[in-house]
Amino acid sequence: MKARQFGPQLTKDGTRFRLWAPAAKRIDVMLQQPHAMTRGNDGWYTADIAGVTAGARYKFRIDDEIDVPDPASDFQPDDVFGPSEVIDHASFAWRAGDWRGRPWQDAVIVEAHVGAFTPGGSYRTMIEHLDHLVETGITALELLPLADFAGSRNWGYDGVLWYAPDSAYGRPEDLKTLIDEAHLRGLMVMLDVVYNHFGPEGNYLGRYAPTFFTDAHTPWGSAIDYRVPEMRAFAIENALHWLRDYRFDGLRLDAVNSIVEPGGLSLLHDLSAAAGELAKATGRHIHLVLENGDNRASILDPAQDPPQGKYRAQWNDDYHHAWRVLMTGENQGYYGDYQRAPLQDIARSLSSGFVYQGEMSAFRRGARGEPSGALSPTAFINFLGNHDQIGNRPLGDRLESVARTEAIEAALAVMLLAPAIPMLFMGEEWGSKTPFPFFCDFKGDLANAVRQGRRSEYQWAYAEYGDEVPDALELWTFQSAVLDWDERRQAAPQKRLKLVRDLLAIRRKQIAPRLAGAAFGAASATLDGLLTADWRMGDGTTLALVANLSDREISHAATTSNGTPIWGSELNGRVPPWSVVWRLG
Template identity: 35%
Template sequence: MNAVNTRTRTLGINFNNKGLANVVLWAPEADRVEILLFSSNIKIPLISEEYGYWTLETDIILPGDQYKFIINGDKQLPDPASLSQPEGVHGPSKAVNLKTFAWTDTNWKNIPLKEYITYELHTGTFTPDGTFASMEEKLDYLVDLGITAIEIMPVSQFSGERNWGYDGVFPFCVQNSYGGAEALQHLVNTCHQKGLAVILDVVYNHIGPEGNHLEEFAPYFTDKYNTPWGNAINFDDAWCDGVRLFFIENALMWFRDFHIDALRMDAVHAIKDFSPVHILQEIKEQLDFLEHQTGGCHYLIVELDLNDTRFINRVDKGGYGMNAQWIDEFHHALRVSSGQEKSGYYSDFNGIKSLAKAYQDAYVYDGTYSDHRKKKFGVKAKENGGEQFVVFSQNHDQVGNRMLGERTSELLSFDMQKLLAGAVLASPYLPMLFMGEEYSEPGRFQYFVSHTDPELAEAVRKGRKKEFQAFHMEGEAPDPMSVEAFEGSKLQWDLIDQHPHKTMHAYYKRLIEIRKNQSALSVLNRKDVQVECFEDKEVIVLQRQHKIQDVISLMNFSNKSQEVHVAVFSPAWHKLIASSDVLWNGSTDLPETISGEITLVLPPQSFTIYTNQYE
């Protein structure tokens, strides 16, 4: 049972081509296992196999049947590999046949990673209804904006109906309140019809607290390590083979059975694995087998807080083979450059000097001393292409993990928001937007949960309060259990047609269009990047090249006009965009063309792009 079958899901209940149900459960320490069918109230014993697996093939179980497993004639538990929990995390599992969905995306081909312009969203708060079906109604809007990939925050079943998704306890199960497995398949199919790639956020570093029954089946966790969120998953201790198979099969399922294009893997620095082959590398190797069988193309993108290129280097170069990683350091440097406070881990960043280094070197800390960490940190990333790094000015963590959940729109001026947007979209990396930022959504995105266990709910409240002590925050954090925290985090779609939100939306759309159409911006060659940092003026000049095209991005983070000179000659420099123009609610129109070298007085808090040729 330990061999990975990339062609089909094996764990849980699956239906073969003859319509028979194949049941597989891993419970190595059980003496007896039965499956209880709720519709007929009958119990069927499973057969013990090697390595602790229990199996059954039967024509009695049909799609739609609800069931639980009975361990040693005592505990009735839902399926660890359940595909549906119609009554929530404590209820019975429901058998689902993933093969019956009528896919129409056979002509879809995943776009190159370098072309990803990603839009991160949370299913429950992206639309008023908070479902996959209602999300489909907004896809044309995203396509029109210029987005090429959506990134969906985790959808694995969690307790209640309100959660960011990082408290999932059934990794194979799609949240019932979002619409379940078939609705997710339908959403992905529709995305592909519209030319959108789909990234799914998954959590392989911990399992949520409420409804987590994994330990009652097998040694899914280990005491060797700790994580900030609970017991560490057992990837290298006794009985780890079954755990590894569980998560490898999970990753393959999303690609094969849901046609997901990429996985964003949450906080992989919290995955503890000293095996000869790291679990991430093994997932990559199994994905390679799947791609060979199907001819498909998929990506693995990791959230990583280690500045360690081993994660994103190819396997044949001694790495784990991940395609790309988030770099929070770009965000931190950008945030401090915008004049926001330097508390907590932001204290390590020196405004535009750090931002200039992020443009040039990807990692701000690449072997240098970090005062926040009290040690030298990181390695250099000279050989890693721009498409291996995801950058952003906002994301769910950086907004929602503020005590009050304020977005940039509440913290910064309209002009500074435009500057931050330009700073991200002109970068030599993969840009990502957080839902609503493109029209300056003023509503907060707060942390919310809906645990039914009162003790757990209180522990979450206390945990949030303690977390903010490191940032010296005063006042009380909003109650994450409140319905208001969830409802207040929903996007206000009616604002897009109102000013100044309409202007910001048009500005973002134009920026994305420029990035796509100018080869010096769309080709992510880090070797053709030059950065000048004028600390005294708080100005960055970012020059990017491709063949004979030069694109110059000028960023003034100061509150004053600043004169800047760029000693790069061209017979004519053409303005692509200037955030200070009246068109974008600015007060100063910059010249459409400049001859020779560029000499400009940059308005305060402004972003400007000139190019030596149109394309």
């Protein structure tokens, strides 16, 4: 593995500081006193300073004009505008020293926001509920982005200091303790990372390294130029930083279709290959997954272990959107692409992964996707809700608030036993109705711009709901998103939690051991609401699904198929409303 170029490096005598600042004429490291840095021909500034140890705080002074944090800061105790802190990653005493992870087919994911997962809102308070996740049958905890953002609350997609876990949730050793405790319980921990843009506040790279950016724009700001070797290394080293120094078991790369890279997908390839080298060197399972609106099946391969340029799986938005339209009838925005035949779209997703595999998307105004049926079902992460699909709604309301209980429970019975990798959003396992509205903590003109942008985007919602639409900048909006763990004690949440636990117990026993080598089969949907599907499992058995996703009993010969029921009752040719039966044989 190559040595890390960015960020401070502890030496036997002190600390070596490095900064790539090709547009700067002079750089000083600001400690108790300024220390001039030496410029090399390649735009790198370096300074070896004796006696500087872990815990030291520093900034870089650019051309005697502005003091900035280290762009590769390991920690920002006083937020993005404060000094950076030198961290000794090698000093942490890991307890789960023999942890090597779990194979991908074991994955049952829960997505969680650290600040909203518990009333304490910290890495350490999350530990209190790890046993609950294990008892539920969850095997992987996926954290929303942690890269340091401006303010005390944020979804995490406005990070500006990619290497520094945000101090709002605790110190680096607190995050490591959370991961260590998860590993001791057999839980994988994954991290959402953002490589398509920097946040809007606290990013100084344009001042001293403007070539990091192109003239192009993403929906969230200036595009990053990954043709620049240093910027490319900055992203790849960041991925390795989280995987090596914090021992995350994997990464979820946000909206990679918004990475502006002329010439193709080479950054994604090189990042995967670098992670694969780490996995090979350490004997670990490392899982890389994508969010990708382009539905590129060609860069997915869950069996490539360790990674060598491809990715385990992709979040399957198609699956979610079809279910949402079926259960709610919503047709705004991207849901319009699924309103014609949502049940048929669900069948297509169950039989070949994506719904859009090259067809024209009205919402995207062009062809979308690549054929995906030759992939393993485990190349797709299916869900009924996530931070985007809940939080990008004007009220941040969950499916529980807009769909019928029997429909949700049928959808869970399909998703949690199907061969694709299932993902829940925090609290979904007990049917939490806690909203997850968009929230942030910007100030001044930026705060006003966020407010105005949301009013423009959700004009119809403000016209209908008025002041009921949460103000993203208000503290109470964030507070409303904090999970109510006492809610689990109520009768309905207890019933839902038992359902999810029972389903995941069957998945653990009957499905997961057969997923290696599994393949898609056939699926179909009828106009009256009957859904059938089958898969060829890795051990040669056939997994078969029959579900009635309607309010009426259905008669159908498919209910007499072979196999032993592993979920649901014998149907004898008749399928009750909103019932689901799984067979294995």
